[in-house]
Amino acid sequence: MFGESNFRLVGSGLSCPEGPVVEDDGSVLVCEVRGAALVRVSPGGSRTVVANLPSGANGAAIGPDGAAYVATNGSFTFADVEGITHITGLIEDWVGGALYRVDRTTGEVRELFTESEGQHLGSLNDVVFDADGGAYIADTTSGLLHYAVPAERRIGVAVSDVVTPNGVGLSPDGSRLYVSETFTGRLRTFEVVGPGKLLPLPDVFQHPAAAQDDTEGIDLQQSKQFWDGLAVDGEGNLVVADLASSGVRVVSPLGAELAFFETPERDPYVTCVAFGGPDGRTAYVTSGGRGRLYAIDNWPFEGGRVNFQP
Known part of the structure; x- marks a missing residue:
């Protein structure tokens, strides 16, 4: 199951x-990494700003109170080359990101954790919430969850x-947490033994293009990038944004590759996936x-559906 014919353009002109x-x-x-904002794209494709953030917005999830919880990156530098925005590094005075609560109606922003x-x-x-109201947050540069x-x-x-x-x-049953590692190409699995308590599994x-070499001492500016964000569908399949191949790769929880969907125009920053629609069978993909x-x-x-999704 491979191809690009399933893609429908919803919105453009995003930062x-x-x-x-x-x-x-x-x-x-949608989080705007360069625009440092949380924006709303209507079904008709119009873009409105929900809230501006102090630095680039990277990930978001809706919490048990209905608010959006937005993770920021501390800001990157960018370059535009042949119609594609490239992330070139961290800003000179970078100090790190933070987690914010954003009221989806009023746009009020409250800083929670630095x-x-x-x-x-x-x-x-x-960011992904469990059924207990706790959120797992990927910290890319620190190598932490x-x-x-x-x-x-x-x-x-x-x-x-x-x-x-x-x-x-x-x-879907909350017993496993999956993590994509950008520069190793690994899809990691952890057993959830309690809220915030994880045990590593194989x-x-x-990623088929990932080199099988030692990953210690990775240079964030030089390494090839394989994975970005991921979602999990109702069958437990991992649906991963594939940077190296400009699309979305689907992997079963047992590790079988099931499908690949390539974007209509190549983009080395296909960044994330989320499910929606009445039956959760519309996959939304950001081409960053x-x-x-x-x-x-x-x-x-x-x-697919995540906890506290409206």
Whole structure:
């Protein structure tokens, strides 16, 4: 199951979009990495700003109170080359990202966390809530997964032995947490033994183009990039944004490659996936380098849904 024919353009003119979140009316909240904003793309494709953030918005999820929880990266530098926005590095005075609560109606922004266990948060990425109201947050530059409980103003490190974690997603029953590592090409698996408590399991998959060499000492500016964000559909399949191949790769929880969908125009920054629609069978895909939001209609597997999705 390979091809590009399923992609439908929903919105364009976005400022390096990532971290889509689907609302109940069919609108999609999108994080703008370059625009440093949380924006709403209507079903008709119009863009409105929900909230401006102090630095680049990378990942978001809706929490148990209905607010959007947005992870920021501390700001990158960019270059535009042949119609594609490229991330070229961290800004000179970079100090790290933070987690914010954004009221989806009023746009009110409240800073929640800038540190975890006494260490400043790094460049944050995907966010996923468990059924208990806690959120797993990927910290790409620090190589950590944090577990935050916003209602209790509590955050801590859940896992420290990850390399450039980017996407995070939970299995439909909440028993497994999946993590995509950008610069190793690994799809990591952890058993969830309690809120914020994880035990490592064997990797579920590795990107077919990833080199099988030692990943220690990775240079964030030089390494080839394989994965970005991920989602999990209703069958438990991992749906991963594939930077190296400009599309979305589907991997079963047992590690079998099931499908690949290539974007209509090549983009080395296909950044994230989220499910929506009445039956969860519309997959929304952010094409960050080209500033587009696509939809894949009639998802060929069971539809996906995350905790607290409206």
